[in-house]
Amino acid sequence: MFEKLQKIGFEFPNIIDCSAEISRSAVVGKGVFIGKKAVVNSNAKVEDFTIINTGAIIEHDCCIGKFTHVSVGATVCGNVNIEDDAFVGANATIVQGVKIGMNSVIGAGSVVLRDVPKGSLVKGLWTGGGGNIVASCIRVLLLKENGLGLILCSLCMAG
Ligand SMILES: CC(C)(COP(=O)(O)OP(=O)(O)OC[C@H]1O[C@@H](n2cnc3c(N)ncnc32)[C@H](O)[C@@H]1OP(=O)(O)O)[C@@H](O)C(=O)NCCC(=O)NCCS
Numbered sequence: 001m002f003e004k005l006q007k008i009g010f011e012f013p014n015i016i017d018c019s020a021e022i023s024r025s026a027v028v029g030k031g032v033f034i035g036k037k038a039v040v041n042s043n044a045k046v047e048d049f050t051i052i053n054t055g056a057i058i059e060h061d062c063c064i065g066k067f068t069h070v071s072v073g074a075t076v077c078g079n080v081n082i083e084d085d086a087f088v089g090a091n092a093t094i095v096q097g098v099k100i101g102m103n104s105v106i107g108a109g110s111v112v113l114r115d116v117p118k119g120s121l122v123k124g125l126w127t128g129g130g131g132n133i134v135a136s137c138i139r140v141l142l143l144k145e146n147g148l149g150l151i152l153c154s155l156c157m158a159g
Helices: 002-007 154-158
Strands: 120-123 134-137 143-145 151-153
Touching: none
Parallel strands: 134 151
Antiparallel strands: 120 134, 143 151
16 A cells, blocks of 8 residues: 555655654654654654654664554664564563564563564563573464473574
8 A cells, every 4th residue: 555655656744743852863754653752862763654652762873664663652772773564562671782673573561682583572571592581473373382481483493
């Protein structure tokens, strides 16, 4: 649908609440929604068709990919790169410098300390391996569990 509308020259407007704070050095694409009291800090880049929901914080030098949704109250620390089509749940915290792969889902309240492979579902504390981590691929339903309590689909295991 987006491609069709773009082809006929439709200009997608941005909807940005007047209480949101967007740095002058931030770059915001088209078709973006930025909710009440959200913050987009210096040099951050928010790509097209992204939602930065109520009270979410996008810190300096972050890159938020296309069609990504950063939910209510989530904190994305500096220099984080969230690729396209990702979802960050309410009140999740993504620490500085982390990369979140495309099509990933970060559960509400999760704390992400290390990079997240594309297509992952992370719930709770993500330290990149072991511990009390639950991760699963959202592209396929068949899950496989290994001894570390890490759940990956056969596709992720292969990748
Ligand atoms: C992460 C999420 C997508 C998981 O959905 P799901 O896989 O269908 O999860 P389920 O509800 O079936 O729960 C499966 C297990 O994961 C746990 N779990 C679910 N969400 C969790 C979360 N955010 N953090 C930690 N554990 C979580 C459940 O407690 C359950 O554990 P159990 O099997 O030991 O009982 C969902 O729970 C979530 O967090 N969604 C985000 C909602 C949100 O932020 N909306 C914002 C709108 S602005």
